[in-house]
Amino acid sequence: MTKPHFKKLFGALVATSIQFGTLGFAFADTTILNVSYDPTRELYKAYDEAFVAHWKAETGETVTIQQSHGGSGAQARAVIDGLDADVVTLALEGDINAIVTKSKKINPDWRKKFENNSAPYTSTIIFLVRKGNPKGIKDWSDLVKDGVQVITPNPKTSGGARWNYLAAWAYANANDGGDEAKNKEFVGKLYANAPVLDTGARGSTVTFAQKGIGDVLIGWENDAYLALNEFGADNFEIVYPPTSILAEPPVAIVDANVDAKGTRKVAEAYLGWLYSKEAQTIIAKNHYRPAKPELVDAADIPKTPEIKLISIDDPLFGGWKKAQPYHFGDGGIFDQIYKPAQ
Amino acid sequence: MADPVIKSYEPHHESRSAAVTESRPVQLLLMAVAFAFLAIFLLLPLIIVFHEALAKGFGAYTESLSNPDTRSAIRLTLLVAAIAVPLNVVFGISAAWAIAKFEFKGKAFLTTLIDLPFSVSPVISGLVYVLLFGAQGLFGEWLRAHGIQILFAVPGIVLATVFVTFPFVARELIPLMQEQGNGDEEAALSLGANGWQTFWYVTLPNVKWGLLYGVLLCNARSMGEFGAVSVVSGHIRGLTNTMPLHVEILYNEYNAVGAFAVASLLAGLALVTLVLKTLLEMRYGAEIAATRGH
Numbered sequence: 021m022t023k024p025h026f027k028k029l030f031g032a033l034v035a036t037s038i039q040f041g042t043l044g045f046a047f048a049d050t051t052i053l054n055v056s057y058d059p060t061r062e063l064y065k066a067y068d069e070a071f072v073a074h075w076k077a078e079t080g081e082t083v084t085i086q087q088s089h090g091g092s093g094a095q096a097r098a099v100i101d102g103l104d105a106d107v108v109t110l111a112l113e114g115d116i117n118a119i120v121t122k123s124k125k126i127n128p129d130w131r132k133k134f135e136n137n138s139a140p141y142t143s144t145i146i147f148l149v150r151k152g153n154p155k156g157i158k159d160w161s162d163l164v165k166d167g168v169q170v171i172t173p174n175p176k177t178s179g180g181a182r183w184n185y186l187a188a189w190a191y192a193n194a195n196d197g198g199d200e201a202k203n204k205e206f207v208g209k210l211y212a213n214a215p216v217l218d219t220g221a222r223g224s225t226v227t228f229a230q231k232g233i234g235d236v237l238i239g240w241e242n243d244a245y246l247a248l249n250e251f252g253a254d255n256f257e258i259v260y261p262p263t264s265i266l267a268e269p270p271v272a273i274v275d276a277n278v279d280a281k282g283t284r285k286v287a288e289a290y291l292g293w294l295y296s297k298e299a300q301t302i303i304a305k306n307h308y309r310p311a312k313p314e315l316v317d318a319a320d321i322p323k324t325p326e327i328k329l330i331s332i333d334d335p336l337f338g339g340w341k342k343a344q345p346y347h348f349g350d351g352g353i354f355d356q357i358y359k360p361a362q
Numbered sequence: 363m364a365d366p367v368i369k370s371y372e373p374h375h376e377s378r379s380a381a382v383t384e385s386r387p388v389q390l391l392l393m394a395v396a397f398a399f400l401a402i403f404l405l406l407p408l409i410i411v412f413h414e415a416l417a418k419g420f421g422a423y424t425e426s427l428s429n430p431d432t433r434s435a436i437r438l439t440l441l442v443a444a445i446a447v448p449l450n451v452v453f454g455i456s457a458a459w460a461i462a463k464f465e466f467k468g469k470a471f472l473t474t475l476i477d478l479p480f481s482v483s484p485v486i487s488g489l490v491y492v493l494l495f496g497a498q499g500l501f502g503e504w505l506r507a508h509g510i511q512i513l514f515a516v517p518g519i520v521l522a523t524v525f526v527t528f529p530f531v532a533r534e535l536i537p538l539m540q541e542q543g544n545g546d547e548e549a550a551l552s553l554g555a556n557g558w559q560t561f562w563y564v565t566l567p568n569v570k571w572g573l574l575y576g577v578l579l580c581n582a583r584s585m586g587e588f589g590a591v592s593v594v595s596g597h598i599r600g601l602t603n604t605m606p607l608h609v610e611i612l613y614n615e616y617n618a619v620g621a622f623a624v625a626s627l628l629a630g631l632a633l634v635t636l637v638l639k640t641l642l643e644m645r646y647g648a649e650i651a652a653t654r655g656h
Binding site for chain 2: 053058086087246
C-alpha cells in the first residue's frame with residue numbers, strides 16, 4: 021500500500037463525516053415530546069395518530085408527537101436531568117411528584133389541572149398464568165404457596181411493581197385483620213417466591229411469556245391482554261383475583277419546558293383530548309379503563325369480571341405521599357422484607 | 363565455521379520440541395474443545411440472530427428495516443460513528459505521538475488515563491455526562507440559559523460514544539510507535555523534511571496498519587455501544603435511539619423480527635469488519651508483520 025492510498029482512505033473518512041454531519045433532522049410545524057412509562061407504547065401509538073389528525077382538522081396545524089418509553093421511575097429521573105418533555109404520562113403520582121420536588125419544572129398543583137385527578141384512564145393488577153392454570157392460582161393467597169414461582173418487577177425501579185406490591189398488601193390486610201406484622205410476613209413470602217425482579221413491567225412480561233420462567237405473572241391488566249394477543253390464547257390464561265388495586269396513572273404538563281418552547285397550547289390540548297369520546301374509546305380498546313366510560317360505546321369496553329379495587333387514597337395507604345417513603349423508601353417495608361435469593 | 367553453529371542449535375531445538383509436543387489425541391482434544399467452544403458461544407448465537415430475523419420471510423425482514431424509526435436509528439448510529447471515529451483518530455494519533463516520541467512529566471499518568479474507559483463500566487461513563495450536563499449537573503444551568511441541549515440529544519450520545527471508544531486507536535498505536543522509536547523521524551528531519559512532512563511521509567506510513575486496526579475496532583464499538591448511550595439517550599423514538607437501543611425497544615414490543623433484523627445489521631457490520639481485517643492481513647501480511655513487529 022502506497023501513500024496516496026492512505027490519503028484516499030483518510031479523505032473518504034473526512035468526507036463521510038461531513039456528509040452525515042449535514043443530515044440533521046426534519047421538524048414539522050410543532051413537535052411535542054411525551055415521556056411515558058413502559059406498557060403504554062401501544063396505547064400512545066394509537067392515540068398520537070388520532071390526535072395528530074384531530075389537531076390538523078381543528079386548527080390546520082401539523083403537530084408531531086415524539087414518544088419516549090421506559091421504567092416510570094427512570095423516565096421521571098430523565099426529565100429531572102433535562103429530558104425535554106412537554107408532557108409526562110407516568111405510572112404513578114409519586115414519579116410526577118419527584119419531578120415537582122427535584123426540578124420544579126411542574127407546578128405542585130398539577131393534579132387539579134385535568135379531570136379525575138389528572139388520570140384519564142385507570143388500570144388494575146391481575147394475574148397471567150400458563151394455559152390450564154396448572155398451579156390452580158385464583159387469589160393472592162395462592163402466590164405464597166410453596167413451589168409457586170411468581171414473576172413481578174422490582175418496586176424500586178418500576179411503577180407497575182409498586183402497584184403489584186400494594187395490591188398484595190391490601191389483600192393481606194383484609195385477610196389478617198389489619199395486623200401489619202402479618203401483612204409483612206405475607207408480602208415477604210410472596211417476594212421469596214419471586215426468582216427474579218426485572219427493572220420494568222415490560223421486562224417481567226417478557227421474562228414470563230417469552231423466556232418461559234415462572235408460574236404466574238403479576239402485572240398490568242393491559243399488559244396481560246397484550247401478551248395474550250401476542251403469544252396466543254392457547255399458551256396463557258388471565259386470572260382476576262377477587263381484590264386488587266385501583267391504579268391511576270396520571271398525566272401532567274411539564275410547565276417549565278412548554279413555556280420555554282412555546283408549546284403550552286398544543287401540549288394542553290394533547291392531554292385534554294385524552295378525555296374525549298374518541299380517546300376514551302382508544303383507551304378502552306387497549307385494555308385500560310376509561311375515566312369516562314359513559315362516553316364509550318358499551319361494545320367497545322372489554323368485558324371484565326367485577327372485582328373489588330382498593331384506591332391508594334384508602335386510609336390503609338394514605339395516598340402516594342405517605343405510601344411511597346413508608347413502603348419503598350430506603351429502609352422502608354420493602355427493604356425489610358425482601359432478601360434476594362441466595 | 364558451520365559445524366559449531368549447527369551443534370549448538372540442535373540440542374536446543376530437540377529439548378524445546380519435546381517439551382511442547384503433546385501426543386496426537388491431546389492435540390485433537392484441544393482443537394475439538396476450541397472449535398466446540400467457538401461454535402456454541404459465537405457461531406450458534408450469530409446463526410440464531412439471522413434465523414430469527416428471517417423467521418417470517420425476507421419480505422417481513424426488509425419491511426421491518428424500512429420502518430421510519432428503524433431507519434432513523436440506523437442513520438443516527440452512522441452519524442455518531444462518523445463523528446466519534448475521526449475524533450478518536452485525531453486524539454489517538456496525538457496521544458500516541460506524545461507518549462511514544464517525547465519525554466515529559468505525567469506521561470505514565472496519561473497512559474493510565476487512556477485506559478480508563480476500559481476499566482470503567484459504560485453505565486458510569488454515561489452517568490458522568492448526566493452529572494456534567496444534566497439539568498441538575500455542573501454545567502446544566504449555563505447550558506439551559508444558552509439554549510444548548512447536550513444530554514438526551516445527539517451531542518450527548520456522541521460524547522458518551524467518544525468516551526467509551528477513545529482507547530482503541532491510541533492503544534493500537536502506542537506500542538507500535540514506541541517500538542519503532544525516533545530513528546526514521548530523525549533521519550527525515552536531518553535530510554531536511556519539516557515536521558508535517560515527517561509525519562505524513564514517515565510516521566503515518568509506518569503505523570498505518572495499526573491505525574487501521576484501531577479504526578476498525580473503534581468503529582465496531584461505537585456502533586455497538588449500549589450502556590453509556592442508553593443513559594444519555596432519553597429514548598425518544600425516531601430521534602435519539604441508536605441501533606442497539608432500538609433492538610431492545612423492538613424486542614420489548616414483542617417485535618422479534620424487527621429486533622433481530624436490526625441486530626442482524628449490527629452482526630453483519632461485525633462480520634464485514636472481520637472480513638476486512640482478514641483480507642488486509644492476507645494481502646499485506648508480510649508488510650503488517652514487518653510494521654507491527656509481531
